[in-house]
Amino acid sequence: xxxxxxxxxxxxxxxxxxxxxxxxxxxxxxxxxxxxxxxxxxxxxxxxxxxxxxxxxxxxxxxxxxxxxxxxxxxxxxxxxxxxxxxxxxxxxxxxxxxxxxxxxxxxxxxxxxxxxxxxxxxxxxxxxxxxxxxxxxxxxxxxxxxxxxxxxxxxxxxxxxxxxxxxxxxxxxxxxxxxxxxxxxxxxxxxxxxxxxxxxxxxxxxxxxxxxxxxxxxxxxxxxxxxxxxxxxxxxxxxxxxxxxxxxxxxxxxxxxxxxxxxxxxxxxxxxxxxxxxxxxxxxxxxxxxxxxxxxxxxxxxxxxxxxxxxxxxxxxxxxxxxxxxxxxxxxxxxxxxxxxxxxxxxxxxxxxxxxxxxxxxxxxxxxxxxxxxxxxxxxxxxxxxxxxxxxxxxxxxxxxxxxxxxxxxxxxxxxxxxxxxxxxxxxxxxxxxxxxxxxxxxxxxxxxxxxxxxxxxxxxxxxxxxxxxxxxxxxxxxxxxxxxxxxxxxxxxxxxxxxxxxxxxxxxxxxxxxxxxxxxxxxxxxxxxxxxxxxxxxxxxxxxxxxxxxxxxxxxxxxxxxxxxxxxxxxxxxxxxxxxxxxxxxxxxxxxxxxxxxxxxxxxxxxxxxxxxxxxxxxxxxxxxxxxxxxxxxxxxxxxxxxxxxxxxxxxxxxxxxxxxxxxxxxxxxxxxxxxxxxxxxxxxxx
Numbered sequence: 035x036x037x038x039x040x041x042x043x044x045x046x047x048x049x050x051x052x053x054x055x056x057x058x059x060x061x062x063x064x065x066x067x068x069x070x071x072x073x074x075x076x077x078x079x080x081x082x083x084x085x086x087x088x089x090x091x092x093x094x095x096x097x098x099x100x101x102x103x104x105x106x107x108x109x110x111x112x113x114x115x116x117x118x119x120x121x122x123x124x125x126x127x128x129x130x131x132x133x134x135x136x137x138x139x140x141x142x143x144x145x146x147x148x149x150x151x152x153x154x155x156x157x158x159x160x161x162x163x164x165x166x167x168x169x170x171x172x173x174x175x176x177x178x179x180x181x182x183x184x185x186x187x188x189x190x191x192x193x194x195x196x197x198x199x200x201x202x203x204x205x206x207x208x209x210x211x212x213x214x215x216x217x218x219x220x221x222x223x224x225x226x227x228x229x230x231x232x233x234x235x236x237x238x239x240x241x242x243x244x245x246x247x248x249x250x251x252x253x254x255x256x257x258x259x260x261x262x263x264x265x266x267x268x269x270x271x272x273x274x275x276x277x278x279x280x281x282x283x284x285x286x287x288x289x290x291x292x293x294x295x296x297x298x299x300x301x302x303x304x305x306x307x308x309x310x311x312x313x314x315x316x317x318x319x320x321x322x323x324x325x326x327x328x329x330x331x332x333x334x335x336x337x338x339x340x341x342x343x344x345x346x347x348x349x350x351x352x353x354x355x356x357x358x359x360x361x362x363x364x365x366x367x368x369x370x371x372x373x374x375x376x377x378x379x380x381x382x383x384x385x386x387x388x389x390x391x392x393x394x395x396x397x398x399x400x401x402x403x404x405x406x407x408x409x410x411x412x413x414x415x416x417x418x419x420x421x422x423x424x425x426x427x428x429x430x431x432x433x434x435x436x437x438x439x440x441x442x443x444x445x446x447x448x449x450x451x452x453x454x455x456x457x458x459x460x461x462x463x464x465x466x467x468x469x470x471x472x473x474x475x476x477x478x479x480x481x482x483x484x485x486x487x488x489x490x491x492x493x494x495x496x497x498x499x500x501x502x503x504x505x506x507x508x509x510x511x512x513x514x515x516x517x518x519x520x521x522x523x524x525x526x527x528x529x530x531x532x533x534x535x536x537x538x539x540x541x542x543x544x545x546x547x548x549x550x551x552x553x554x555x556x557x558x559x560x561x562x563x564x565x566x567x568x569x570x571x572x573x574x575x576x577x578x579x580x581x582x583x584x585x586x587x588x589x590x591x592x593x594x595x596x597x598x599x600x601x602x603x604x605x606x607x608x609x610x611x612x613x614x615x616x617x618x619x620x621x622x623x624x625x626x627x628x629x630x631x632x633x634x635x636x637x638x639x640x641x642x643x644x645x646x647x648x649x650x651x652x653x654x655x656x657x658x659x660x661x662x663x664x665x666x667x668x669x670x671x672x673x674x675x676x677x678x679x680x681x682x683x684x685x686x687x688x689x690x691x692x693x694x695x696x697x698x699x700x701x702x703x704x705x706x707x708x709x710x711x712x713x714x715x716x717x718x719x720x721x722x723x
Contacts, residue, residue, distance in 0.1 A: 035449040038442040039390045046393030050400075050433050052233040053077070054102065054183050057413075059400045059431040062104035062182070069124050069141050074104040078184040080121055080171040083206045085186070098403060099430040101168070101413065106145060108177040108184040115193045118201070120152040120163075122170040126417045136169065136416050159414065166204045167421055168414035174198060174206075230320075231635040232395055235388060238623060238636040242388075242643070245614040247381045250644035251374075253606045254651035258370055261655060262363055265356035269598050273342050276601045279608035280338055284331040286615045290633055291324035320632035327634065338604070341597075348594050355595045358684045359658035362472045368487045369468060369658070373651040376461040380454060380650060384643055387450050394443055398435035444514075451513045454646065455506035459560060461650060462657050463498055464490045466564035469661040473669075474679055490564065498563050501570035505556045512552050516545045561657070561664045580667040595659045603648040610644035611637050 053062040054077030060068070063075040079085045084100035103124060112119035125139035135154040144151065152170045155163065163170040174194045177184035190206065199205070235242065260268040288294040363369045411428035414421050467490025475482050494502070523538040558577035562568055568576060617623075618633045630636065662684060669677040677685070 035390075035446060035453075038394065038439075038446055039386075041439070041442065042390055042393035042397050045397035045436060045439075046395070048233065048236055048392040048396050050396045050398070051230070051392070052182065052237075054104070055400060055431045055433070056103050057101045057430065059402065060104070061400070069126060071104045074106055074145075076105050076107060076179055076182050076184060077102050078105045078108060078121065078177070080123075080168070081166055082172065082174045082190060083166050083204065085175070086190070086206055098432060099428060101171075101428075102430070105149060105184075108179050109149065109173050111173055111176050111191055111194060116197065118194060118197055119148070119173045120150045120170045121173055122149055122151050123168055123414070123416050125151065134419060136419070162414045162421055164201060164203045165412075166206075167412045169416050172198055172203065230631040232392060234630040234632065234635045235639060236392055238618065238630050241614050241617045241623070241636050242639060245610045245617065245640040246384075246643035247647070249610045249613050250606050250647035251377060251651075253609055254373070254648045255370075257602055257606070258363075258373075258651060258654065261356055262360050262370070265360055266353040269353050269356065272598065272602045272605055273346070276605040276608065277335075277339055277342060279605060279612055280331070280335045283608050283611045283615070284328060284335050286612070287324055287328035287331055290321075290615075291328050292321050293325060293328065320634065323634055324632065327638075342601070345594065345597055355659050355662075355684070356598070356655065358662055358681055359469075359655050361681065362469045362658045362662070363654070365472050365482060366468050366486050368485070369465065369654050372465065372468075372487055373461070373654055376457050376650050377647055380457050380646060381643075383453055383457070384646075387446070391443070391446060394439060394446060396433075396435075397439050398433055400431050401434045403429045403432050447517065448510060448514045451510035452506055455509045455513075456502055458650065458653065459502040459506045459556070460494060460499075461653055462557060462560045463494045463502060463564050465654055465657040466490075466561040466661045467493055469658045470561070470565045470665055473662055473665040473681075493567070494564075497567060501563055501573070502560075504570045505559060509549075509552055509556060512545070512549050516542070516549060519545060557657075557660060558664060561661050564661070565665065565668065577664060580664060580671065584667040584670065596656065599652050599656050599659075602652055603645055606648035607641045607645040611641045614640040 047061070049061055049063065053064075053075060055061055056071075056077065058068075060071055062071055062077050063073070064070075065072040079097070079100045079102050081101045085097070103121075105121075109119060109121050122144070125136050125141065125144045136151070139151060139154070150170070152160070152163065155170065159169060162168060172194070174190045175186045176191070177186050179185070195206070257268065257272075260271075285294065412421055412423050413428065464487065468486040471482055471486045471489070519538070519541055523542060555574050555578060558581060559570055559574035562573035562577045563570065566573070566576070614637045615633060618630060618636060623630050662681075666677055666680050666684065669679050
């Protein structure tokens with residue numbers, strides 16, 4: 035991963051995901067170029083004829099080939115029907131002919147003149163401009179800054195076009211396809227949308243730090259403190275808050291998607307943020323993605339509410355096992371502080387991973403497109419002070435991404451899964467080792483070893499790192515396969531083939547089940563490693579046998595406890611998503627350089643990272659519960675089914691669960707016997723008098 039990071043930092047440039055390219059192949063806003071475009075961040079297509087022809091599929095030229103330069107802001111139509119404004123090419127100083135006004139003009143002065151030096155042109159240069167060959171081009175279309183490109187806000191102005199023709203300007207062919215549709219299709223392509231999403235993560239880095247690191251840290255730590263003092267109140271409060279926050283986040287997705295209220299996202303940028311382009315503002319692709327997520331959230335909220343209602347009657351089991359786990363945390367106070375260390379490591383790795391991913395995704399070269407346009411391909415060269423011809427002067431530039439690095443990106447994703455799972459595995463084993471010492475000390479604080487967490491950490495780092503690496507690799511491989519299959523499913527979903535859809539859905543369902551089973555086995559294997567010091571495979575086998583042999587004893591308590599913790603993780607994740615939405619409403623992220631194209635990428639990133647952070651923190655409670663239950667099973671096996679070390683509260687909770695299970699079995703048996711008795715009753719036939 036470090037090797038790929040070095041390659042990405044050499045070849046990559048995240049600005050390529052955000053800014054456009056001019057006709058020289060320069061990246062807008064780039065310092066130290068020729069010319070220096072620092073501060074000139076907006077791409078503008080100069081030639082209205084090429085802009086109109088971008089929608090004609092019979093021509094070889096496309097909008098990518100249209101002559102574009104970088105400006106500070108989009109130019110406006112001149113006020114008055116008898117005035118025409120111009121946008122002229124970069125003034126470039128040339129020592130061989132420094133007497134020309136075009137060579138004496140600086141870039142800063144060009145910007146102060148609103149990019150117009152038509153009055154400085156000689157006769158030949160003016161005739162070339164009227165033929166739409168440059169160096170100056172008329173502003174015939176009102177435009178608005180859209181994703182740092184000047185989006186036409188309408189068709190060619192009739193008044194300005196009449197004035198242009200009166201000046202003997204070259205005629206422009208009008209096509210059936212509106213010019214704004216051509217630009218919108220170019221800016222709404224899947225690759226362009228994905229580039230903007232990746233760029234949004236870089237622009238909203240403050241939101242990612244606050245809502246993806248600080249907020250989940252504070253919320254998770256506060257939840258652990260509440261569990262320490264009142265487990266029952268914490269469980270009921272978690273069930274209530276997770277449903278409220280889920281509904282709030284769902285409604286925000288509906289609002290930003292444009293289905294509810296007036297807070298929909300807009301692609302219009304800069305000082306003309308209030309302007310409306312004809313019937314749309316260019317953010318339709320982003321809004322569609324937000325609407326898809328809103329629908330998925332609706333399903334999630336419905337399922338969440340349903341499960342919460344079903345589990346309400348059994349939450350007292352979760353409160354009971356949480357009380358036992360909280361006693362372990364009271365006996366070992368350092369367990370409350372321990373999650374800070376894996377949290378810091380995970381956040382540091384997440385920052386590194388996102389940074390490398392941005393450079394890796396943008397690694398490539400700016401290369402000229404291959405196009406053929408015939409003899410009409412002419413443009414005026416300001417440095418040469420003459421008209422140049424040939425396709426090479428009309429073809430635009432594209433960013434050619436390094437296709438060989440796509441495997442580096444796949445490995446980078448695998449490295450993310452593997453490293454995060456390795457951090458989680460080490461954390462689980464250390465926590466399990468500390469809690470196991472509490473259980474086998476028979477809840478006697480005096481017999482606990484000195485610094486249980488430090489002892490467990492030493493044992494894990496000295497003896498069990500190989501097992502942690504193997505277990506985390508298994509989980510990472512399954513998650514990578516899931517990610518690849520999901521990517522393949524989305525590629526095939528456009529194909530109207532019910533068989534393919536059925537196979538994709540079945541495969542995804544099986545992989546989800548496999549992922550859950552592997553994580554469940556791994557978690558219990560880490561506990562056995564902490565208790566007995568087994569190797570990974572031996573520990574996984576031993577833990578599975580113990581769980582199967584004692585499933586009727588611990589299954590109900592374990593499932594309900596894990597469900598309560600899962601709700602707590604979702605609560606933290608939804609809260610951070612809500613905070614991210616609120617922060618992105620700030621003017622800084624709605625206008626100017628730091629404006630994000632859509633809140634989707636930052637919000638989903640904060641949700642995912644905060645869930646991981648909550649997972650790391652709540653692993654303390656989760657592993658405490660699972661370690662106590664698995665230690666109970668091992669205690670029963672070693673002492674002829676009579677646990678000698680189990681805490682009294684644990685025994686009461688397990689007896690309560692077993693009693694409820696027996697009552698259910700008796701009620702089921704009574705219903706079965708009643709049905710059989712009803713079936714054996716003879717049918718009474720009525721006698722007709």
